[in-house]
Amino acid sequence: MRSIITAAVLTACSLLVACGNSGPTSTPPPSSNPTPKSTVDGSAISEVGTCIPTEGYAGNSLHVGAYCTVAGGQCSVYGNSALQCSSDLSALGGNFCLLVGCTDDSNCGEDGCCTAPGGQGIHACIPVGCFDAGVCSPIAPN
Numbered sequence: 001m002r003s004i005i006t007a008a009v010l011t012a013c014s015l016l017v018a019c020g021n022s023g024p025t026s027t028p029p030p031s032s033n034p035t036p037k038s039t040v041d042g043s044a045i046s047e048v049g050t051c052i053p054t055e056g057y058a059g060n061s062l063h064v065g066a067y068c069t070v071a072g073g074q075c076s077v078y079g080n081s082a083l084q085c086s087s088d089l090s091a092l093g094g095n096f097c098l099l100v101g102c103t104d105d106s107n108c109g110e111d112g113c114c115t116a117p118g119g120q121g122i123h124a125c126i127p128v129g130c131f132d133a134g135v136c137s138p139i140a141p142n
Contacts, residue, residue: 049111051130053096062109065127066097086126099125105136114139 046057050065058078059066068074068085075083075097082100086093099107100122102114108125113136116123123139131137 049128051094051096051127059097060109060112062099062112062125063097064099064109064112064125068095068097094130096127104139113137
């Protein structure tokens with residue numbers, strides 16, 4: 001799983017630098033008691049923070065972890081160009097939206113983690129469920 005995270009964030013960082021996007025500007029603090037959310041049509045439920053969302057799942061309050069597919073454009077419907085589909089950024093990516101440009105976990109919404117491979121200056125929010133222990137890892141130093 002670590003290789004998926006690393007590949008997705010590295011690719012997101014490259015894409016972000018090329019596009020000149022500065023990422024999110026402000027976010028609410030994470031919720032201490034997130035609730036499950038249903039898909040757009042109400043047919044299935046994913047828990048906030050899952051790394052394997054069900055089709056149509058909108059993710060957390062910032063859409064981190066929303067369901068997406070390669071070239072499907074699902075992350076763009078939320079109106080934030082810093083949201084990118086992990087599978088668009090890397091062949092090892094998952095079917096979830098990540099949010100590029102965080103500085104710490106509080107920028108990621110409920111059950112989102114700010115992470116980056118060591119030595120990288122740009123970070124991305126991913127669902128907490130993408131970490132083996134289900135707990136955000138400390139941000140790697142630059």
